[in-house]
Amino acid sequence: MLLKWNAQLYDQQHDFVAAYGKGLLTFIPQQPNQAILDLGCGTGGLTAQLTQLGHRVLGIDSSASMIAEAKQSHPTAEYQVQNALEMTYQNEWDVVFSNAVFHWISNHQLLMNQIARALKPNGVLVCEFGAAGNIATIEHGFDAALQRVGGRYQSxxxxxxxETFGNEVERAGMTIEQVETYDRPTPLKGGEAGLANWARQFFASDLARYNDQQQTEILTIMADNVRSTLWDGQQWVADYRRLRCVAHR
Ligand SMILES: C[S@@+](CC[C@H](N)C(=O)[O-])C[C@H]1O[C@@H](n2cnc3c(N)ncnc32)[C@H](O)[C@@H]1O
Structure with missing residues (x-):
């Protein structure tokens, strides 16, 4: 699925994605001389931190604009434009790390097969992404807003x-050390405008079908729809729910 990433907007407004990802770094084994692949590295904030943990660190991302921004902002790591579903690594990485990426990829079984093949024997997958129920309130509010202008939202x-993800990891031949889901209410930057800014990034292709005036109308209706649940009086708090998994080959 293609999403045109706005790398600057991502860094200015949505840097919380990488900030939360820092906690995930603690699951990476402390071994000297590790080769680490950051799968879906985005603008490279976490990739740069991974260079403290490995001797060879490569960030890959299918978005050329994200990779261009990463090369400029965090030049301590190496980067390549690459689709994870098409990577051809075999027995090459001690760690495959991935934060906030897998929910963008529809075929998790193929992805897990690719990762299992890319890992060295005993290599480790450390990943976190959106779990079932993630942003359910926002998606419902957005769908209801689209219906008011004659549209429909298709997630x-x-x-x-x-359970589903764990089965796919095991079918790919990996052994699960932990797999769990948890609620992670996530404050959005920008005060009142925070939810609309978030939607302009993450629902960009849904909004692109409408003109500017309609987009503003949709986002206003969406905010009204979810205000009683997600506005805490000072900021929007998105109803994030995450899945974290650590597994080895
Ligand atoms: C929300 S960003 C997360 C970026 C970074 N990991 C972070 O924590 O800030 C999701 C990234 O996944 C990338 N992505 C989505 N599908 C991909 C695929 N099939 N192969 C490689 N990267 C992909 C997107 O281009 C985007 O940069």
Whole structure:
């Protein structure tokens, strides 16, 4: 599925994605001389931190604009434009790390097969992404707003349950160390405008079908629809739910 990423907007407004990802770094084994692949590295904030943990660190991302921004902002790591579903690595990485990426990829079984093949024997997958139920309130509010202008929302996300994802990891031949889901209410930057800014990034292709005036109307209706649940009086708090998994080959 294609989403045109706005790398600057991502860094200015949505840097919380990488900030939360820092916690995930603690699951990476502390071994000297590790080769680490950051799958879906985005603008490279976490990839740069991974260079403290490995001797070879490569960030790959299918978005050329994200990779261009990463090369400029975090030049300590190496980067390549690459689709994870088409990577050809075999027995090459000690760690495959991935934060906030897998829900963008519809075929998790193919992805897990690719990762299992890319890992060295005993290599580790450390990943976190949106779990089943992630942003359910926002998606419902957005769908209801689209219906008011004659549209419908079709979620493009693959938010998995721990059971389904765990089965796919095991079918790819990996052994699960942990797989769990948890609620992570996530404050959005920008005060009143925070939810609309978020939607302009993450629902960009849904909004692109409408003109500017309609987009503003849709986003206003959406905010009204979810205000009683997600506005805490000072900021929007998105109803994020995450799936975290650590597994080895
Ligand atoms: C929300 S961003 C997360 C970026 C970064 N990992 C972070 O924590 O800030 C999701 C990234 O996944 C990338 N992505 C989505 N599908 C991909 C695929 N099939 N192969 C490689 N990257 C992909 C997107 O281009 C985007 O940069």
């Amino acid at each position: 493009r996300f693959n938010f998995a349950t721990a």
